[in-house]
Amino acid sequence: MQYISDETIDRWIKEDVPYLDLTTLTLGIGGLKGKISFKAREFTVLSGVEEVLRIFTKLGITSTRSLSSGSVVNKGDIFIEAEGLASSLHMAWKVSMNILEYSSGIATRTKKMVDKAKSVNPHVAVLATRKSFPGTKELSIKAILAGGAFPHRLGLSETILTFKQHVAFLGDINNLARVIKEIKSNACEKKIIVEVETLEDACLLSESGVDGLQFDKIPALELKSIVDQIRGINPQITLLGAGGINESNIEEYARSGIDAIVTTSMYFGKPSDIGVTMEKL
Incomplete structure (x- = not known):
């Protein structure tokens, strides 16, 4: 297991949300409950999953399903599902996607x-x-x-x-x-x-x-x-x-x-x- 500090996780979130999510606020949807799902669109070796789950926890999002880093998934496979308020889901969305896409890209090339x-x-x-x-x-x-x-x-x-x-x-x-x-x-x-x-x-x-x-x-x-x-x-x-x-x-x-x-x-x-x-x- 690799140690990544809470300070680093907080910095990643803060980088994308320096103050607030203005779009979600002005649409008035922040208090609604929702579900987020991450799905592979191609053969992928996952990496960064645990860091995404820690981002979820910090934003009050509950994971209901996840595969660990190192898992191999194919096109169409859902590997993370979670529930929370729309305001939290939108804060977590892009930073989580970026971590997963870049990290899994490296992991996939490495495995090949x-x-x-x-x-x-x-x-x-x-x-x-x-x-x-x-x-x-x-x-x-x-x-x-x-x-x-x-x-x-x-x-x-x-x-x-x-x-x-x-x-x-x-x-x-x-x-x-x-x-x-x-x-x-x-x-x-x-x-x-x-x-x-x-x-x-x-x-x-x-x-x-x-x-x-x-x-x-x-x-x-x-x-x-x-x-x-x-x-x-x-x-x-x-x-x-x-x-x-x-x-x-x-x-x-x-x-x-x-x-x-x-x-x-x-x-x-x-x-x-x-x-x-x-x-x-």
Whole structure:
């Protein structure tokens, strides 16, 4: 279960309802009781359901039926039903729909990628990067988990992941290799991963004591050859592939022998198509 604070839920509501719902007020329908239903218009992996139910609770809406995040629904399936005053239902409507459509879009794309990768390599992990749109990380992480992936890196404070942008300040890759032991002594409980782009750098670092290598933008067939060579040097090293991996080529990378596929592509695409209806009770 992922923790999302009440403050965050309140902020989402307040963003859409800064003062009041002027339309519902002027129509004079706010005190009438009604029912709201959310229905999938296509194959969808749900995410954000629990947050929507918390929005309902804060607005005095009672859920009568719901499926949990991670559930798979098909076109025409109703997955949330709830009852409350029209004023509350209209306050909850759009913010809830936005959460569900964007989150479920990510979850659905994630599941499709995970299923493709696992179909050719059951042991490969699919990892989502930290390149989600700023301000959406909580929902994005929940969505990729609902789709069957895991976060690659939740933030800069979590792991030691060295890029060429870091190496630029050390001079070159040889200097990085020389300081690996010092890094390990300073952060002995952390794994050290380095992103590489060439076989030469990969060989050097695999002998230096790094725990893992992340290969960036290397074609899948070429990566398979590199993986075989690195495994010969260090059979225990963790190998990851990253850069340009998406639903169209993820199977090729899963066949390369890497331990994990690192990708951003599930964050970007069409939101899920979800229909919302209301009726007076």
